[in-house]
Amino acid sequence: MRGQEAEAAGIRASEAMDVAQMELLPGGRFSVGELIRRDEWSESYRGYDGVLQRFVVLRRPRTDVDAGCAHACFVRTAFALTWLQHPGVFAIHTACEDPPYLVLAYNDGQSLAEVLNGIAAGAPDVVTQYPLERLLSDFSHACLVIESAHRRDMLHTNLQSEALLLGNFGDVYVTDWWAAEPPRETTGGARIDLRRAAELPLFAPLLSGEVPVAQAWLDGERRAPELSRGETPTAASDVWGLGRILNQLVDAWLSPAGPQARLSGSTLERDLRLLSSEACAEDPAARVASPRELSERLEALLRGHVVEQRDRLRARAYRVAAELALADALLSPDGASRSRTRAVQELSRALALDPQDHAALRLIGMLFERAEEVFAGPAGGEYARLRAAERARASRLGALSFGLALLVQGALLLAFPGVSGAQLALLLVFGLVGAAWVAMMGFFGWTKPKHFLVNGTLLALITGAFSCLLGPWIYVPGFSLAVSVVLVTNSRPQPRFLAAHVALACGSMLIPSVLMGLGLLPAQYGGDTTAWIKTTFATLSAGPTLMLLAVGNLLFISLPLVLLGRSVERLNAIENSLFAQAWLLRELLPRESVAEGEPGGASSPRAS
Structure with missing residues (x-):
């Protein structure tokens, strides 16, 4: 004292x-x-x-x-x-x-211009005393000062960053009314x-x-365009000045060299830039309606940003708790199941708050392969049942789509007398093998890039083996089928994927013919064993036939895309959102005790 x-x-x-x-x-x-x-x-x-x-x-x-x-x-x-x-x-x-x-x-405060210069120079005391949130809040208050002047039918007409005085206790003043x-x-x-x-x-x-x-002291480049042209000032002229100040504030804080460079390109910067551009529109009628509206929209952005920042901090805390639980699972094998369950619980909370937390997503990916172990009891069994049902649905749709496509292509081939019954039967057998392969991929969840590479290699080898036995005509439908199997299992319903599939399907038909024409693939075999099959490559290569076969292959690709594409998309979505489904199952279904003395299950969840 x-x-x-x-x-x-x-x-x-x-x-x-x-x-x-x-x-x-x-x-x-x-x-x-x-x-x-x-x-x-x-x-x-x-x-x-x-x-x-x-x-x-x-x-x-x-x-x-x-x-x-x-x-x-x-x-x-x-x-x-x-x-x-x-x-x-x-x-x-x-x-x-x-x-x-x-x-x-x-008042011994500083003008906003002095503060922005200090931020641009990297002065630590200025950056600490005037964080971005405070400057935006002070600017919002300045907008209300100008709104009160407009209510009294007075216009400032010369708003600059020098005209905003920031006090040391949250007080904000608008000065420099000498051109009002x-x-x-x-x-x-x-x-x-x-x-x-x-x-x-x-x-x-x-x-x-x-x-x-005093026109001699006015800087036309720093005033609204209509004032520089000598037009009568309006309330929109002050809105333009406020928008320019807001843009200067964003430049100082969110530029790549600014204190908040990590927010450069973020949603906050994009929204602030958009608001500033609306306030500084060339046409006064297109600007933000009033300083009060500018203030209210900025306050809404600030509230959303504060909530977002708070959620990110909470998500980070949950992710750290999950990392500690996984570390505990490694150090204590006896309680590993319980620790993994707690880790998924914390990660589910983290991702619910911040879906873009890549570290949390990576941790979830580590638990995907052992999901049934993480969720013990009825919850784990129910998850496995749902996952198996979804894969079975994908398999059925895959087999059905390939069956329909084979009927279409078989009908096209059957329409030409040059195709023998043996050739048609072998082609259909080959197609059924492909359909079974797709069903297997759907059932076992083989939807990763490495699976497509393996499938493509195996089917290309199988096609080559069939061509050695059946003759060169198998190249066209065989390679088309190989490409179809690989692409359909990786199908996506977006138009760009559909266009790529169709282009590759047509290419799979034309490229073998081109290679045969260049002599890079044999067009016929001389062995007695396959002499009876040397038939109709010329017929199959004829223009009308090739066009009809191309139409058939378009259907061959589009039908599986429509029927199977969305199923694969759903399957991938289930794999990527495992944490959410499993957490809901844990909450909705009764769980068996994993450790003795814990009647509530593996782990009693804390209130989030």
């Missing part, structure tokens, strides 16, 4: 010394001290009010610039601060004309206030239109 009193006494002594060094102004009430800010038309000094015993800011026109322009800015600023009634606008304590100066409340447009026509009580203001000698010339804006 004594230390605090000593510190307070030291501060008072320092302030008294500062006051003693100030120059006393005429009238004996106010003293002026050091210069704290200089802008286009004015200088702001730290002052002291001897009557109320407090520090103030004395703002007076500069003497080294055009006196007429400086006086016009002085009058416009004095009127704006008198007319506006909002905590975000400095109230005038006193206005004096000879010498001209304004007495305002003292005063109200011309008002209604209600404001009309009476405006009439009274027009009777004051200081404001009468302004309200009668005799005090022009």
Whole structure:
């Protein structure tokens, strides 16, 4: 306590010394001290009010610039601060004309421009004191200050980052009203206030239109496009200025070199950029309707971002708990099943909060292969039953689709007398083998890239073996069937996959013919054993036949795509969302005790 009193006494002594060094102004009430800010038309000094015993800011026109322009800015600023009634606008304590100066409340905060420069320079104290969330919240409050000015029929017209003053205790002020447009026509009580203001000698010339804006000090590139073209200011002009400030704020924090570079390209940055671009639209009618709407939309973005950040932190905590549970499973084999169950429980919570947590997804993948061990009792059995039923469904659909396709292709081949019954029978047998292969892939879940590579290699070898026995004509339907088996099992219902399948199916028919024409594949065999089969390659290679066979292969591909594609997609979805289904089963079905003395099952879930 004594230390605090000593510190307070030291501060008072320092302030008294500062006051003693100030120059006393005429009238004996106010003293002026050091210069704290200089802008286009004015200088702001730290002052002291001897009557109320407090520090103030004395703002007076500069003497080294055009006196007429400086006086016009002085009058416009004095009127704006008198007319506006909002905590975000400095109230005038006193206005004096000879010498001209304004007495305002003292605030030792920083302008947004100074803060953004500090962030761009990487100043750690600025980055710590002004995080992104605080700056966005302060900007939202500044929007409401401008909205209150619009409700009083006043326009700022020159909003820059220098005009936003950020206090040290969450207070936000909008300054630099020296180019503001005063109200011309008002209604209600404001009309009476405006009439009274027009009777004051200081404001009468302004309200009668005799005090022009100091155009020489306005930067056209930093103002709304319509103002640069000389058009009349509107509320949309201030919205444009606010949008430009928001874009500067996002550039400082979310640029690749900024403090929040990890959020560069994130949903938050995309939404903020979109909001800024809407506020800065070229056409005033296409901009955000009002500063209040800009503030409300920004606040909604902030709430969503805060919730997202909170969920990510919670998801990370759940993932760490899952990692600890998996480590416990390795260190304690006796309780491995219980630890793995707890790991899946924590991972399910993590992914429910953050579905893009790749580390959690990788951990789930580690548990896929041993899912039945993780979920003991009826839950594990029910999961295995559902998984087997889905695979059986995929197998049935695969066999059915290939059966329909074989009927179509068999009918096409049967329509040509050059195809013998033995050839047709062998082709159908070969197709049935392919259908059985697809059914097996569906049942055992062989849907990974390595499975397609193995299938393609095996079927190509089988096709080659058949061609040695049956003759070169088997190349066309054989290679087509091989490609079909591989592609259908990896089918996806999207149009681009369908187009790729059709193109490869047609290519599988044409490429063998081209290779035979180039002499890279034999067109006939001379052995007596296969002499009776040398039949009809010329017939099968004829144009109309090849076109009909191509149509058949299109159906041969499209039917399995339609029937089997969605089933494979569902099977893959089940594999990828195992944690969700298994966790629901754990919650909905009774579980057997894994460890003695735990009547609730493997692990009693904690409330998430």
